[in-house]
Amino acid sequence: MVLVIRISFLSLLLAGVAANSVAQSKKLAPITAVVECTQASAKGQIRQFVFDGNKETYFATEKNASAKDNFTLTFEKPVKVKTLEVLTGKPKGEDALKEANLEISEDGKTFQTVGKFQEGQATRKLDGKTVLAIRIQPTEDLKYPLTIREIVVDSEPAVRHFKYPVEFTIDVSDAPEMKEWTEKVARICERQYTMINEELKSEGFKPARSIRLTMKNDYDGVAYASGSRIVGSVKFFKSHPEDMGAFVHETVHVVQQYRTRGNPGWLVEGIADYIRFFKYEPGKAGRLNAERARYNGSYRTTAAFLNYLSEKYDPLIVQKLNKMLREGEYKEEAFQVLTKKTVQELDEEWRASLKK
Numbered sequence: 001m002v003l004v005i006r007i008s009f010l011s012l013l014l015a016g017v018a019a020n021s022v023a024q025s026k027k028l029a030p031i032t033a034v035v036e037c038t039q040a041s042a043k044g045q046i047r048q049f050v051f052d053g054n055k056e057t058y059f060a061t062e063k064n065a066s067a068k069d070n071f072t073l074t075f076e077k078p079v080k081v082k083t084l085e086v087l088t089g090k091p092k093g094e095d096a097l098k099e100a101n102l103e104i105s106e107d108g109k110t111f112q113t114v115g116k117f118q119e120g121q122a123t124r125k126l127d128g129k130t131v132l133a134i135r136i137q138p139t140e141d142l143k144y145p146l147t148i149r150e151i152v153v154d155s156e157p158a159v160r161h162f163k164y165p166v167e168f169t170i171d172v173s174d175a176p177e178m179k180e181w182t183e184k185v186a187r188i189c190e191r192q193y194t195m196i197n198e199e200l201k202s203e204g205f206k207p208a209r210s211i212r213l214t215m216k217n218d219y220d221g222v223a224y225a226s227g228s229r230i231v232g233s234v235k236f237f238k239s240h241p242e243d244m245g246a247f248v249h250e251t252v253h254v255v256q257q258y259r260t261r262g263n264p265g266w267l268v269e270g271i272a273d274y275i276r277f278f279k280y281e282p283g284k285a286g287r288l289n290a291e292r293a294r295y296n297g298s299y300r301t302t303a304a305f306l307n308y309l310s311e312k313y314d315p316l317i318v319q320k321l322n323k324m325l326r327e328g329e330y331k332e333e334a335f336q337v338l339t340k341k342t343v344q345e346l347d348e349e350w351r352a353s354l355k356k
């Protein structure tokens, strides 16, 4: 009897430990963030430099900041902050912030001051306080641009740095009424940029840091990308405002930067939709017609084929294909090199799996 009690106590204890470690590993998954400023950035000094884990890069406003301007770092969801440190000014000390408050918010709407800037720095112990957003708020008009080097947040869960800093600037001169919607799209793409670049990383590749997003009246398609420009149709997105994932697809094209000729369009589009429908918004692609699907059906059909290959053969297959396409080394035999089967054999196998 005693033994039974002991065993069940032990198993309870073990179950408790297991449950705890599951809860902890869930708790530790890092989240994403968005950075916003009331003023435009100075050329090349983009907002995401404030949270890229690098104290040598910095953000600066284009013009001197006023007491009406502010800079905000907003997390995907509230985190418990242990300590918060903000470094301002250029790396050599110019434009260090003096006349400003460091503020935090639990809901992203009402802010409270938790510190002032001294010699360009503000550091606060917050002892696990719940924080959704951090704001840097000048208390008077400044005679210099608002210049921020780094915000250092020690929190639970951790917030992921912008490993591939980028900034989208929008042009809505054709449809000023779409400003708010387009800004929202820009923030989504900025937030997904780390994920897209991690999925499509290749040695020595440096993605664009500045991307222009223009909404156009005289464009009848949906959206397209060219270099580091993305164009969206005013007409299409006015009637399909929920289709923001289309811009994640276009952002993938900007990251692909396939400058060589001869890459098959079905694969280029398939990779863009693979990132969109299997990484950004899984489950939104809808069901495929198993009778008509072919590996080279492009867009979401090829995306599903690539997902099948990455689950069954190689979790890095898309990254490897991307590298070949980017470096002008892609040939159809790539599939055989990576999976030991021809693309036709893989196609038959995949289609059979769709019918199950």
Ligand SMILES: [Zn+2]
Residues within 6 Å of the ligand: 249, 250, 253, 269, 272
């Ligand atoms: Zn495309």
